[in-house]
Amino acid sequence: MNMLNYTQRRESWQPGLSLDSRDAVFEHMLSALCNQAFFQINPKLDKATILKALIDREEQRATGIGSGIAFPHARLELLQHPLLAIATLAKPVMFDTEPIQIVCLILVPQSDSSTSLKLMSQLSKIFRADATREQVLAAASPEDLYALFKAHNPRLDRPLLASDIMRPPRWWVRPEDRVSKCSHMMGVNGLPAVPVVNENQEILGEITVDGLF
Template sequence: MLEKFIKPESVNVDLQSTDKEEVFEELNEILISLCPSLDRAEVLKALLEREQKMTTGIIPGIAIPHAISDKIKEPVFAIGKSKKGIDFDSLDKKPVHIIFMILFPADDTSLHLNIMQRLALLFNKTEFYNSVMEKLTGEQIVNTILAIEESL
């Protein structure tokens, strides 16, 4: 399922951000590069508003900031990896190192829920976190994600 949406150009393997707002801006640039018709400020605002409702740092070491847009027809992913870790106000109070930022189309709630469920299963695989953290390129990360997804 995820192979339709996750591409090497969706991945930043060396996030430079040191805090949550910076990482939102940094990953937002990937979303905009993949979908140039999107309004940068509008997307950022939607993501930050969603995050203010409740942290998306709900899985140890991983955050899933996401929002809805009526300007897209299919989900757009930006994936980032931070060696240093980013304070994400996570439920476990620890920094996150892997961030899946997703913009979902407004008119497909079913796809939204299916992707979030698929990601939850993926993140619960014991090898997921370490496997992604040891990869050095976007292509390696995508291949790892898709291989682990295939094993579900």
């Protein structure tokens, strides 16, 4: 299965949007996606429900992954098939504390979380190269944007690996940090363990609740 099978023709490719907030980006992208053809397939869904699901997910944890890229996503009980849309922004928009300029919006049925993870994995691989990100931002039309992704032939056929979906640790301490900092971080955020990393963000070990309390 090719990743592009989850996109619509023009509606999924939205380059050069001029918007000033995260929620405005979501609304604009959904307005294009949620057309008559979409509602013929998903008659029990409405744009407001999808928008709320995206915002609720962002409130749990912002979906920025670094390098100005975000993967906002939602799992929807009444959605019939996965859907992917990609937008670029003329100027960065803040997703929590991260400025975002490439938005990959992913919608999947409630029971199909694996497709969401596979899409994120393939997108992450495509965006690893600085040159690719620059080309995506420079795309002037939906056709140009589509062609860039098609050239990568992004497949979803192989098994998903842990390395495909891992992210840098959200919480971490350095070896020289005081234990009081670690215990406060773990207590406030309800963490059973926190990794200890060096200056290169390489994990050296971990501190667990058992070792503190």
